Amino acid sequence: MAKDIVVIGAGQAGFSVCAELRNLGHDGTITLIGEEPVPPYQRPPLSKAYLLGEMELERLLLRPRSFYEDQQITLRLGQPVLSIDRTARQVILSPEEALPYDQLVLATGARPVTLPAEIGGDLQHVLPMRSLADADRLAGLVEPGMTALVVGGGYIGLEAAAVLTKSGLSVTLVEAAGRILSRVASCATSDYFRDLHRTHGVDLRESVQLERLTGQNGAVSGAILSDGSTLQVDLVVIGIGIRPNQDLAAEAGLQIENGIKVDEYCRSSDPDILAVGDCASFPWNGTRIRLESVGNAIDQGRAAAATIMGQASPYQAKPWFWSDQYDSKLQIVGLSSGHDDVVRRPGDNGALSLWYYRGEELIAVDAMNDPRGYMVAKRLIESGQSPAKDAVANPQMPLKSLLQR
Structure with missing residues (x-):
């Protein structure tokens, strides 16, 4: 039946x-x-x-x-x-x-996780970034010359900061943790994207929390931060998780x-x-x-x-992710949690890949503007191969040579 x-x-x-x-x-x-x-x-x-x-x-x-x-x-x-x-x-x-x-x-x-009303989360122009409706609301507000606050230095917050900056807004981004991307990436990946955003004019502040938003006529107009500073803002984008x-x-x-x-x-x-x-x-x-x-x-x-359909087989997840910010593409394969070593491999034209090891096992790779490095790493991780760290760190060693035949 x-x-x-x-x-x-x-x-x-x-x-x-x-x-x-x-x-x-x-x-x-x-x-x-x-x-x-x-x-x-x-x-x-x-x-x-x-x-x-x-x-x-x-x-x-x-x-x-x-x-x-x-x-x-x-x-x-x-x-x-x-x-x-x-x-x-x-x-x-x-x-x-x-x-x-x-x-x-x-x-x-x-x-999305939202801000509580008691600190101004219910003010107008305070938006999450998750759904089509969220994107439409934000697009309808954005005008060059406005000031924006982005709360959260994960992928969503960083992507929103990049788009708002490219749209001609003045952007401040605050991250409560000691560094952006702290839950998902190494210090080196954080360093790369911190420098990228600051180069594009984002006022990026780490170890800084939003204390409270202030409003005027029901809409957000300012922010009070844990570093003691205050900001005048026209809109706020919330990217503090889901x-x-x-x-x-x-x-x-x-x-x-x-x-x-x-x-x-x-x-x-x-x-x-x-x-x-x-x-x-x-x-x-x-x-x-x-x-x-x-x-x-x-x-x-x-x-x-x-x-x-009665054709069940165990689901074997193969984690991969990506994020586009300005003209930089981050591609990730694997999950880096539990790593105890990170090997840095520079590439051509400013490309960089970071290879995460647990002991001698390769468990994840972050590749910044390095699609070849990402593809080789994906094949290695999905096939259970772990190249020697010194070979990975040597940019003179061709990527394809890391693959066992």
């Missing part, structure tokens, strides 16, 4: 599940539910090309709207979900409407562990409910992680579809 599949969350992961189900021959119904009023779209360009006006909405979409009709995927957009009735196998959309399912996939993503959207799952009684807890086949504690993407925590190399990346959303979505 053909199964009725419901997917909650119309982002990259939810889309990946639906597309792969049809690719694998699923002939039952597929319903994709999304809170936003637009079909699934790419998030990474929001804080870059889209915000700069270099990418139209139709190019942002993962597929044209006709795709869903052709593939017989029912879209329910602008549709919040109230609850999940696991006993009746129903998704409750309203007091009057319940949608039955044979198997349910939660691809509910994550939401939290998994796990409330729906928790209220339904599913196990939660830094996200919706799933096994290696993407199954939650209820075997009829799977979870994928930013909202899901899964086993990886003897621990449990949650990955916030496009690559994980795509690959885990496909793995969930295979599980539904």
Whole structure:
């Protein structure tokens, strides 16, 4: 009997599940539910090309709207979900409407951490940078000559600072930790991007917290910082992290562990409910992680579809990420947490790659404007190869020679 599949969350992961189900021959119904009023779209360009006006909405979409009709995927957009009735196998959309399912996939993503109202987080022109609506609101405010404060020195904050600077704004960025990118990269990577932003005129302050925002007529007008300084600002962009959207799952009684807890086949504690993407925590190399990346959303979505189709195989995450800032591209493969050594490899025309080792094992690489270094590192890490550190550090040693034949 053909199964009725419901997917909650119309982002990259939810889309990946639906597309792969049809690719694998699923002939039952597929319903994709999304809170936003637009079909699934790419998030990474929001804080870059889209915000700069270099990418139209139709190019942002993962597929044209006709795709869903052709593939017989029912879209329910602008549709919040109230609850999940696991006993009746129903998704409750309203007091009057319940949608039955044979198997349910939660691809509910994550939401940005916001500032509390007591320090001015509820003032107008204080914006997160996560959704299409966020990008549209910010684009509608930006004018050359304005002053902006960016709170948070992670990838989102740095990308926002770069775009605002390129748009002609005067930008101050504050990071509460001792250095930008402290949770995800080495000191050398932080040094590279700190210098890059300061070269472009960003007033970048580390070990500095936002104490409070001040307002005028309901809109933000200033900021008081922990270093004792005050700023006049026209807008504020918040980039202080995201939290998994796990409330729906928790209220339904599913196990939660830094996200919706799933096994290696993407199954939650209820075997009829799977979870994928930013909202899901899964086993990886003897621990449990949650990955916030496009690559994980795509690959885990496909793995969930295979599980539904009875073709399950353990999901083996291959972490990779990227970030575009000004004319610099950062490409990352692997996860650097737990490293005890970093090997620096200079490249041509100012390119740089940083190779993270745990003991003698290569576990991650940051490549700045070094696509060849990134591609070689990706092949090495995904095949379990760890070249000698002295060979990596020698720029005269051809990259391809690091690959074992």
